[in-house]
Amino acid sequence: MAGICNELRLIGKPLNGLLTAWKGLSLTIQHAFGFKKRETAFVSEPNYFDKQNGTATIEYPAQKLPVPEVGRYQLDVEMDDCIVCDLCAKICPVDCITIDSIKATEAIGQTSDGTTKRLYAAKFDIDMAKCMYCGLCTVVCPTECIVMTDNYDKTVFDLGKLTYHFSDMTAEEADEKRALLEKQNAEKQAAKLAAMKKNDPQ
């Protein structure tokens, strides 16, 4: 009896092997012939999770995955709305924001939410190579001028290009404003001295 069982197993096992191999082979051939180029779709589309067939490859530069427009990728600054308060530079945990401010001699305008601007930004640089995308700067900004955009692809050939310059002032303009400020400061100092002299009884 045991002998017969053994012999049956000798036939059954290879047969089973062939059958299971065929199972796998039919599965792979279905994939081979079910080849279909992938369409990128946004995750909120109703049939997003039904798309199980076709390639899983995204041909990147030619084909991009849609990202939400509130995505938090690159930092961007709307300079017209910036009051150069330096809060973002102070809160940044990795010190990737450098701001150089010049006090204006008078109010120089208003941001879109009505805050008065009193400082020029001689320099407003963000080093995206250092940025860790924590988003703290966007939270503390009182005028909401620093934001994160949905642009995730900012590859550059030169590392220096990852430092973004947002200030729209030229060096000459900055020097001019500095000179104006110095002049005003000097005038104020002179006026102060004159007033002190006048008040001095002698």
Added chain:
Amino acid sequence: MGSYAIFFGVAIGLFAFAATFALFAVYAERKLSAFIQDRIGPNVTGKYGTLQTIADILKLIQKEMIDPAAVDKCLYALAPAIIFIAVYLGFAALPWAPGLVPSKINIGLYYIFGIISIETLGILMAGWGSNNKYSILGAMRSAAQIISYEIPAGFALIAAVVICGSLDLQAISTQQGIITQEHIKFLGIWDVTGMGGILAWNVFRAPHLLVAFVIYFIASLAESNRAPFDIPEAESELVSGFHTEYTGMRFGLIFLAEYSMMFLVSMVGVILFWGSWNTPLPNLGTMQLAAWTTGAVWGIFWIFTKTLLLVALQIWIRWTLPRLRVDQLMNLSWKILTPLAFLCMIASALWRVYVMN
């Protein structure tokens, strides 16, 4: 002198064929494997990536051939050449069409099996000469595997040879079509001598040859070191086994040998079991389909198509089935395939004596 020119011409032609075939087979393999795995595969170089393998070969040719300090220089340098030449010489005896065969020898099959078993020697030389643990392990595994699988493969082929009564591949081919002088019987009962077509192929002349073909096909996968029998290479466990140390064109030759071997074993399978260069279309009354589709050009077309189908099957299997363990491999060869191949051979002998007479 003229005949020597012909010999060289044939030799160069066969080499050119092997190289071109390897180029396209590599492309086909990459594309098919990509589709199986839901990827795209090469698609940038040339239309649909067709120039990718040519670019790869150009890159391979430019690469430096590095001799590690501790290798056995002679064995190490000779091994790729021996591996490739062993397979390449096998091509000499393959018939392509009625009357078209590079070397007409009446022991063609015997010669092919003798010459391609030299490949093991080349692999052993490569493994030993590399002076590296992974390589020697790979070479030993290869020797164990190829020697084991030559037995079922050989007996499965003998089963077909017994039915045909010849070792001459051209004679075996002729027997399976309309130009034969003998009587062909479909399944041993129905005389289809003038009809030919698919009914006259060996697997249908004697149905147990279908089993023999499956045995031969499995064993041929092992002989060409293809997955699921690629334990000599075993890139994930042996760091590519016997060819770990090879670079540049030496590696290229080993690669070329693998793809040529795929084609060679598939073609031998086609010749012995699937009607060789004969058309699958039978003569039906006034519709002389077989007669219309037999000839030199048609012969090349049919044998090429059939062989490529088998090569595609090999690729498909490679990208589906996982690699066998050494003990499973030995089990399969010695406990299942070898006894089955013996049974097929005995069945062939009985068929020849009792049914074909």
